Amino acid sequence: MVDSPPSNPPKAGLPGDLAEATRDEAALTRFLRGLPGIDAVGLEQRAASLAGRAVKGDAKLRAIDTAIGMVDLTTLEGADNASKVRALAAKARRPDSRFPDVPRVAALCVYPDLVSDAVAALRGSGVGVASVATAFPSGRSTIRAKLAEVELAVESGADEVDMVIDRGAFLAGEYGRVFDEIEQVRAACAPAHLKVILETGELGGYDNVWRASWLALLAGADFIKTSTGKVSPAATLPVTHVLLRAVREWRDRTGQPRGVKPAGGIRTTKDAVRYLVAVLEVAGPEWLTPESFRFGASGLLNDLLMQRETQLDGHYSGPDQVAVDL
Amino acid sequence: MTEPKPRPLAYAPALESAALARLREHYRPFVDGEFTGGTGEPFSSVNPATAEPLAEVSGSDASDVDRAVSAAEEAFRQRWTPIGGTERAKYLFRIARLLQERARELAVLASLETGEPVRKTTEFDLPNAAAQFLHYAGWADKLDYAGFGPSPAPQGVVGQVLPSNLPLLLLAQRVAPALACGATVVVKPAERTPLTALVFGEICEQAGLPAGVVNVLPGGPGVGAKLLAHPGVRKAVFAGSTETGKRVRRDLAGRGKRLTSDLGGSGVNIVFADAAPEEAVRGVVEGAFFNQGRVRCAGSRLLVEESVAEEFVARLRARTESLRVGDPLDRNTDVGALGSAEVARLSELLERGVAEGATRWTSPAAPPHDGGFLPPTLLTDVQQSMSVARAEVFGPVLSVLTFRTPEEAVTKANNTPHGLAAGVWSEKGSRALWTARRLRTGVVWANAFHRFDPTAPFGGRGESGDGRVGGAAGLEAYLDV
Structure with missing residues (x-):
């Protein structure tokens, strides 16, 4: 579709119109501004109506196990250290010692300087190690500092890197800058998977979330992620709908699978099931795997475990039956 | 062969218990505060999803009509108008609260007798029915300020003949303003859906409403004709x-x-090329298939701009396919039952459409059994001249037409004897307003469809009738103005 030679080499495997969008900043801006709109009222109605789907009995038990396997068990606090990471790693390997058939979680998500501790604690478990990077959570630093952080994480053995986009640049319309940053991180973090945090709570509306999703996908994100968890509102159902819609359309247009990770604010099993319903109905059944969908959460896991026990035993036990996250 | 892996997420049936509806074996007319009489033709109320009878109903005859009208006349003169608006408001509030208290029972009952999914009766019919009474309770003592002059007089005895769709909401939209105005009513519910109306009679009794203010006469079309023609x-x-x-x-x-x-x-529904595509799809699907398309304002026609038509129809199919057709009492059901007579009528309409050149596509969603169900159906390649584009469909059938310019869209949209409801989908406000001003319909929704509020008047033009329900406008039918 591109007649003149592009100034950037076109992205491998992208159809013409998407490759064209990555050629230079002007083309990218045209593409993002030309995307069809999102109507907030209709989107929120759809999210609310799908949230009413009933998942009961055996189906609920399966949904809980599916959700547990998608959890990125997360600790991102100033007080984090090696002992906290070891505690969470033990829980990530075996979330509930009373029930050995509980699936392990997908990954443990920590700050870059604790990646080596997490890797050591999780060796051989099959649980991935994810690291936030790029001046998380604000993203306010130089690209050099950001890349240095990414290198630290990857050299320490992180399987996945969760970067934040430069929201200031995005809101100023400097899409090219945001794009370049993601591409550079993408290059620096290989072979680790790249999750791009859009921080939707700071983007000021669904149209911008939609544009940011496409921008991140064009720049090579493996996952698009709603939030850092440090900004309110964090993940919401309608916002996650927008991200799911983006990865589905991306797959339809390119054939490439990409994932979605809502993070922050998902605390209960009921919430998690609603997100799974959204995954099924908005993206499709193929996305119902940890390779394509993750929950960024900490407290959620305990509620899932308690609800799982309730489904099996027929009664609710209490919060002290499962391990605290300390 | 290995055992198939269980699906990571599935919807198990989530059935509401039919017992919640507290069905009785037998129902009688509600006349002068009592459940009596019914010497007319008895009939069965039938569940459209299963074709099984729900209850026996004593039909009304001429003597029941006479008794009901004279009870309503007496109540009008002695027990309802004289007590004044403030007192009447108290009864309306009470009815609203009772509708809320018994919402679950009524939602299940409405679902059983109409085939509407119980989730919709719970989330739409019942809250909106109660909202009508709450709204008109507020008007009862403020009629002087409703814009019909000082001290507007009520009409006296009102005879109301109602259809079988959304029976409780349609009753509330008409009974609430009548009572607020000081009129008394005799209601003839549809032959297919008498039960919710008769339980409404029970709620009137429970609210202590004076005898004769509300009367309910179940029966066939003959009863309705007698009632409306009654000199009283x-x-x-x-x-x-x-x-x-x-x-x-x-x-x-x-x-x-x-x-x-x-x-x-x-x-x-008019969908312009710049509409937010997913939300427009949702609006069109809701517009056409809400309550199995059995609402008079259903968006049974889609006009989509030619440049995006192909992509839009593909999205429409995908979304329509995801609608779950099934047992109305399952809370995961999106599209419920119609009853075999309606399915036969619609099949005929579809056959005619195909014979005239339309292309039929029916959602592969499997209904629980043959008979009372028709999965949502799209007809593409429809032209303005075909019968499906001109008929009142009243079922889950959507005709897709295209247009090239806004003028063409408006001309095609208006080219019908009806004029009730339209939806305009565009991200450009000026275009939506331009279109809305030119549409000859009572209601125009912009980037929305089927949004109702008791404060907003609703009604049609042309062959859609002259009535208005909702808001101050909804009072006019019951005042002598």
């Missing part, structure tokens, strides 16, 4: 199909009686 009925209200509505108007002509009619429609 000052005001006739007919809600139903355009065809029957015309006959009612002919029958009542020259009898010195006022008639308000709320008739059919062939609603339209």
Whole structure:
């Protein structure tokens, strides 16, 4: 579709119109501004109506196990250290010692300087190690500092890197800058998977979330992620709908699978099931795997475990039956 | 062969218990505060999803009509108008609260007798029915300020003949303003859906409403005709199909009686190329398939701009396919039952459409059994001249037409004898307003469809009837103005 030679080499495997969008900043801006709109009222109605789907009995038990396997068990606090990471790693390997058939979680998500501790604690478990990077959570630093952080994480053995986009640049319309940053991180973090945090709570509306999703996908994100968890509102159902819609359309247009990770604010099993319903109905059944969908959460896991026990035993036990996250 | 892996997420049936509806074996007319009489033809109320009878109902006859009208006359003179608006408001509030208290029972009952999914009766019918009473309770002592002059007088006895879709909401939209105005009512619910109306009679009794203010006469079309023609009925209200509505108007002509009619429609959604695609798809799907398309304002026609038509119809199919057709009492059901008679009528309409050149596509969603169900159906390649584009569909069938310019869209949208509801989908405000001003319909929704509020008047133009429900406008039918 591109007649003149592009100034950037076109992205491998992208159809013409998407490759064209990555050629230079002007083309990218045209593409993002030309995307069809999102109507907030209709989107929120759809999210609310799908949230009413009933998942009961055996189906609920399966949904809980599916959700547990998608959890990125997360600790991102100033007080984090090696002992906290070891505690969470033990829980990530075996979330509930009373029930050995509980699936392990997908990954443990920590700050870059604790990646080596997490890797050591999780060796051989099959649980991935994810690291936030790029001046998380604000993203306010130089690209050099950001890349240095990414290198630290990857050299320490992180399987996945969760970067934040430069929201200031995005809101100023400097899409090219945001794009370049993601591409550079993408290059620096290989072979680790790249999750791009859009921080939707700071983007000021669904149209911008939609544009940011496409921008991140064009720049090579493996996952698009709603939030850092440090900004309110964090993940919401309608916002996650927008991200799911983006990865589905991306797959339809390119054939490439990409994932979605809502993070922050998902605390209960009921919430998690609603997100799974959204995954099924908005993206499709193929996305119902940890390779394509993750929950960024900490407290959620305990509620899932308690609800799982309730489904099996027929009664609710209490919060002290499962391990605290300390 | 290995055992198939269980699906990571599935919807198990989530059935509401039919026992919640507290069905009785037998129902009688509600006249003068009592459940008595019913010497007319008895009939069964039938569940459209299973074709099984729900209950026996004693039909009304001429003597029941006479008794109900004279009870309503007496109540009007002695027990309802004289007590004043403030007192009447208290009863309306009480009815609203009872509707809320018994919402679950009524939602299940409505689902059983209409085939509407229980989730919709719970989330739409019942809250909106209660909202009508709450809204008109507020008007009862403020009629002087409703814009009909000082101390507007009520109409007297009102006869109301109602259709079978959304029975409780349509009853509330008409009974609440009548009672607020000081009129008394005799209601003839549709033959298919008498039960919710009779339980409404029970709620009136529970609310301590004076005897005779509300009367409910179950029965067939003959009962409705007798009621509206009764000399004691000052005001006739007919809600139903355009065809029957015309006959009612002919029958009542020259009898010195006022008639308000709320008739059919062939609603339209106009989707411009710049519309937010996913939300427009949702609006069109809801518009066409809400309550199995059995609402008079259903958006049974889609006009989509030619440049995006192919992509839009593909999205429409995908979304329509995801609708779950099934047991109305399952909370995961999106599209419920119609009853075999309606399915037969619609199949005929579809056959005619295909014979005239339309292309039929029916969602592969499997209904639980044959008979009472029709999965949502799209007809593409429809032209303005075909019968499906002109008929009042009243079922889960959507005709897709295209347009090239805004003028063409408006001309095609208006080219129908009906004029009830339209939706305009565009991200450009000026275009939506330009279109809305030119549409000859009672209601235009912008980037939305089927949004209702008791404060907003709703009604049609042309062959969709002259009635208005909702807001101050909804009072007019019951005042002598």
